[in-house]
Amino acid sequence: MTDRTPQLRDALTRLPSYAAGKPPVGATDLTPYKLSSNENPFGPLPGVMEAIVDAAGGMNRYPDPMSDRLAEALAERHGVTRDHVALGTGSVGILQQLVQITAGPGDEVLYAWRSFEAYPIMTIIAGATPVQVPLGPGHRHDLSAMADAITENTRLIMVCTPNNPTGSVVHQSELDEFLDRVPSNILVVIDEAYVEFDRDPLSVRGLDTYRNRPNVAVLRTFSKAYGLAGMRVGFCIAHTRVANALRQTQVPFGVSSLAQAAAIASINAENELMQRVDHLVAERHRVEAALAQEGWDLPPSQANFIWLPLGERIGEFVDICEQVNLSVRRYADDGVRVTIGETEANDRLLTLTRSFVPDARH
Numbered sequence: 001m002t003d004r005t006p007q008l009r010d011a012l013t014r015l016p017s018y019a020a021g022k023p024p025v026g027a028t029d030l031t032p033y034k035l036s037s038n039e040n041p042f043g044p045l046p047g048v049m050e051a052i053v054d055a056a057g058g059m060n061r062y063p064d065p066m067s068d069r070l071a072e073a074l075a076e077r078h079g080v081t082r083d084h085v086a087l088g089t090g091s092v093g094i095l096q097q098l099v100q101i102t103a104g105p106g107d108e109v110l111y112a113w114r115s116f117e118a119y120p121i122m123t124i125i126a127g128a129t130p131v132q133v134p135l136g137p138g139h140r141h142d143l144s145a146m147a148d149a150i151t152e153n154t155r156l157i158m159v160c161t162p163n164n165p166t167g168s169v170v171h172q173s174e175l176d177e178f179l180d181r182v183p184s185n186i187l188v189v190i191d192e193a194y195v196e197f198d199r200d201p202l203s204v205r206g207l208d209t210y211r212n213r214p215n216v217a218v219l220r221t222f223s224k225a226y227g228l229a230g231m232r233v234g235f236c237i238a239h240t241r242v243a244n245a246l247r248q249t250q251v252p253f254g255v256s257s258l259a260q261a262a263a264i265a266s267i268n269a270e271n272e273l274m275q276r277v278d279h280l281v282a283e284r285h286r287v288e289a290a291l292a293q294e295g296w297d298l299p300p301s302q303a304n305f306i307w308l309p310l311g312e313r314i315g316e317f318v319d320i321c322e323q324v325n326l327s328v329r330r331y332a333d334d335g336v337r338v339t340i341g342e343t344e345a346n347d348r349l350l351t352l353t354r355s356f357v358p359d360a361r362h
């Protein structure tokens with residue numbers, strides 16, 4: 001007997017940990033609100049619930065492995081061919097596959113930083129090298145620095161717009177200029193997890209961009225605007241070779257029959273769901289306007305969250321949030337991301353920010 005344990009890959013020692021948003025601690029008698037994971041505060045629509053309950057009756061069977069009905073509904077919804085649609089267990093599941101099909105040891109995956117925390121994790125799991133280009137002024141993508149960072153080893157570029165966690169967007173003209181500089185053998189994925197919340201007319205239109213460029217793909221999710229975070233379903237729209245590779249590398253039967261049914265029902269209920277999104281966008285405007293009035297100077301958000309670059313006062317701010325039963329998401333010493341949630345939760349945030357020491361405002 002030795003005390004040796006199974007040998008795992010060295011890459012794992014380089015993994016940052018994914019800090020999922022925590023539920024509120026419940027230290028007071030105030031209703032706790034979770035504003036730390038960018039979830040949709042609205043529960044499922046009755047029709048979506050019904051579709052899930054129906055599908056549950058068949059849970060002794062495996063799901064449709066290719067999610068055909070859902071893929072067809074998405075193809076029709078977005079005006080693309082069915083073979084350009086690949087489904088996955090949340091867009092994070094597809095993200096992992098996108099790295100797997102493009103990059104391994106010695107290859108580079110390029111993205112802005114800060115951006116979505118799953119990018120470095122998936123890159124390192126694949127054994128590839130993350131290349132992080134700091135955000136530029138206004139917490140926005142610095143696409144010209146990103147173009148400069150491309151090397152002969154670059155295999156995948158992630159562009160997150162609206163960006164998680166800063167809420168900033170890339171404009172179409174900026175993206176076009178960038179893409180003109182990217183060699184066409186590098187896959188560029190536009191992560192549009194929050195696109196439904198974006199009201200900036202200059203923003204990137206991922207699907208239009210993909211249509212004109214064979215090396216561009218679009219990543220979307222049902223987790224945020226569609227309120228299905230717990231169901232785990234997302235999709236990628238990509239040209240045939242990439243979409244085929246995604247289908248080849250998917251975990252067999254990954255997207256459950258309940259998730260497929262919920263997503264189809266949600267596409268059919270899109271009008272109603274988008275009214276909820278409009279409501280959340282109005283709440284975002286209300287919160288941003290109130291914070292501006294309080295003297296905060298924050299980057300404008302086009303997503304369902306806001307970004308507070310608090311610097312040194314970050315710990316104090318998070319503590320105060322916890323004291324009033326709001327869980328928010330801290331990013332080391334950079335800032336705090338707060339999801340736009342229930343009206344009462346947003347109100348409570350605004351009460352708290354009003355009393356926060358003014359010199360902590362940037």
Ligand SMILES: *Cc1c(COP(=O)(O)O)cnc(C)c1O
Binds near residue numbers: 193
């Ligand atoms: C939330 C999020 C996703 C999607 O996650 P799912 O796996 O689909 O739940 C993808 N990209 C970004 C930037 C996100 O913030």
